[in-house]
Amino acid sequence: MAQSNPPFMSGVPELLLLQLLNEQEMYGYELVRSIKTVTRDAISLGEGVIYPVLHSLERNGSLKSKRKTVGGRTRVYYSLTRKGGDRLEKLQDDWRRIQGGVAIALAGTANA
Amino acid sequence: MAQSNPPFMSGVPELLLLQLLNEQEMYGYELVRSIKTVTRDAISLGEGVIYPVLHSLERNGSLKSKRKTVGGRTRVYYSLTRKGGDRLEKLQDDWRRIQGGVAIALAGTANA
DNA sequence: TGAAATACCTATTAGTTCAAGGTATCCTGC
DNA sequence: GCAGGATACCTTGAACTAATAGGTATTTCA
Numbered sequence: 001m002a003q004s005n006p007p008f009m010s011g012v013p014e015l016l017l018l019q020l021l022n023e024q025e026m027y028g029y030e031l032v033r034s035i036k037t038v039t040r041d042a043i044s045l046g047e048g049v050i051y052p053v054l055h056s057l058e059r060n061g062s063l064k065s066k067r068k069t070v071g072g073r074t075r076v077y078y079s080l081t082r083k084g085g086d087r088l089e090k091l092q093d094d095w096r097r098i099q100g101g102v103a104i105a106l107a108g109t110a111n112a
Numbered sequence: 113m114a115q116s117n118p119p120f121m122s123g124v125p126e127l128l129l130l131q132l133l134n135e136q137e138m139y140g141y142e143l144v145r146s147i148k149t150v151t152r153d154a155i156s157l158g159e160g161v162i163y164p165v166l167h168s169l170e171r172n173g174s175l176k177s178k179r180k181t182v183g184g185r186t187r188v189y190y191s192l193t194r195k196g197g198d199r200l201e202k203l204q205d206d207w208r209r210i211q212g213g214v215a216i217a218l219a220g221t222a223n224a
Numbered sequence: 225t226g227a228a229a230t231a232c233c234t235a236t237t238a239g240t241t242c243a244a245g246g247t248a249t250c251c252t253g254c
Numbered sequence: 255g256c257a258g259g260a261t262a263c264c265t266t267g268a269a270c271t272a273a274t275a276g277g278t279a280t281t282t283c284a
Binding site for chain 1: 134155211
């Protein structure tokens with residue numbers, strides 16, 4: 001019946017990465033700026049957060065990568081595997097559930 | 113200028129506790145059930161999460177407590193201090209910002 | 225030439241959350 | 255009277271996340 005909770009907010013960085021990479025392949029440095037831009041400065045994640053998550057997602061088979069050299073600099077482009085797609089769906093569901101629960105609580109006494 | 117992010121996972125349990133206790137004083141065991149009920153089963157936090165958070169919030173002055181004995185059982189009722197109220201406001205703001213950012217990202221290409 | 229931007233990366237620390245336990249009382253049913 | 259479930263408190267330990275703060279190397283532009 002009552003499903004066990006995921007670790008709570010955990011996965012916001014992971015969720016954002018998977019979501020963006022599901023729309024188009026990108027490289028790490030680009031993702032750092034993209035997250036800040038897309039969320040209109042609401043969320044800003046440093047490279048020290050992004051890269052470890054990318055690596056762990058690739059290690060567990062959610063992402064695949066390919067290297068491209070552009071203007072003398074190497075970029076590592078990531079994109080979702082099927083497993084990554086599944087993972088994304090799961091994180092979206094978790095997020096929506098938690099978000100909904102918090103929303104009700106924050107609405108609070110107003111509609112008690 | 114871009115504010116630094118709060119630690120991401122932090123605060124959902126803390127936020128819920130402060131929110132509920134801001135509406136009325138409650139004791140730990142009651143809070144465990146209340147969170148589950150209020151969020152309509154979307155969020156369920158065990159005693160192993162609740163009690164440590166309550167203790168740490170009391171230690172840092174966000175909560176005050178008083179003991180009551182009811183039917184031979186001791187209950188520890190918690191309520192917010194002024195500092196707890198400030199903390200609650202901050203967590204609400206953080207949450208709304210993060211939530212908004214994620215919402216935009218999840219809306220995704222649909223409105224790119 | 226020197227600084228800023230691009231582009232990758234890791235290590236350490238700090239903080240959260242979870243599962244799993246443990247104590248004790250009360251109430252209900254048998 | 256006693257067993258089991260609900261009430262009510264609590265802590266420990268492991269697992270995981272994320273934040274800070276670094277580090278390397280290239281290109282571009284002043």
